[in-house]
Amino acid sequence: MADTWETLERECMACRGCALAEGRHTVVFGDGARDAEILLIGEGPGQREDEQGIPFVGPAGQLLDDMLEIIGLDRTKVYIANVVKCRPPGNRDPLNTEQEVCLPWLRRQTALLRPRVIVCLGRIAAKAIIKEDFRITAEHGQWFVRNGVQMTALYHPAALLRDDAKRPETFDDLKSIQAKLRELGLPAGR
Numbered sequence: 663m664a665d666t667w668e669t670l671e672r673e674c675m676a677c678r679g680c681a682l683a684e685g686r687h688t689v690v691f692g693d694g695a696r697d698a699e700i701l702l703i704g705e706g707p708g709q710r711e712d713e714q715g716i717p718f719v720g721p722a723g724q725l726l727d728d729m730l731e732i733i734g735l736d737r738t739k740v741y742i743a744n745v746v747k748c749r750p751p752g753n754r755d756p757l758n759t760e761q762e763v764c765l766p767w768l769r770r771q772t773a774l775l776r777p778r779v780i781v782c783l784g785r786i787a788a789k790a791i792i793k794e795d796f797r798i799t800a801e802h803g804q805w806f807v808r809n810g811v812q813m814t815a816l817y818h819p820a821a822l823l824r825d826d827a828k829r830p831e832t833f834d835d836l837k838s839i840q841a842k843l844r845e846l847g848l849p850a851g852r
């Protein structure tokens with residue numbers, strides 16, 4: 663039977679596929695428009711996200727909203743999901759094994775969404791989605807094409823909160839995303 667968002671969400675919310683299920687408050691499935699052409703992929707929920715069940719609602723999420731606004735986007739025009747759907751304890755990086763168990767949920771989300779553009783937020787997502795040996799410092803803002811989908815990576819908003827010096831490069835990367843959206847005839851806002 664064809665997959666649906668409802669089936670996928672119900673199954674994902676009940677997942678006990680790895681040990682992260684033990685410590686979670688809630689599964690953070692995803693947020694935004696289920697017909698968006700742009701998919702943003704983060705790493706995994708933090709404390710606020712685990713409490714509220716919505717990706718990027720903590721301080722990094724507020725910065726992400728500001729970054730989207732710079733290029734005329736908001737959560738009604740994109741879909742946001744994470745590589746892992748449950749909070750790693752103490753906000754550690756998700757283990758490779760946890761990512762492998764969890765990635766099929768993101769793959770099914772991607773298959774339903776059929777985005778034209780994927781933006782990875784940070785190193786973990788870029789390595790999981792674009793290529794294993796992705797180097798965020800050298801390759802952020804570059805474009806890759808996989809199965810006809812345009813993909814790029816930005817520094818993670820949490821990294822931008824820690825290091826102001828990365829912000830000018832990220833501004834350029836956002837402008838490059840805006841240009842790509844325009845090139846593809848997608849709503850890129852201002």
Ligand code: URA
Pocket residue numbers: 704705706707708711716717718719720722723744783
């Ligand atoms: N960082 C992420 O990578 N994802 C979230 O949902 C929140 C913070």
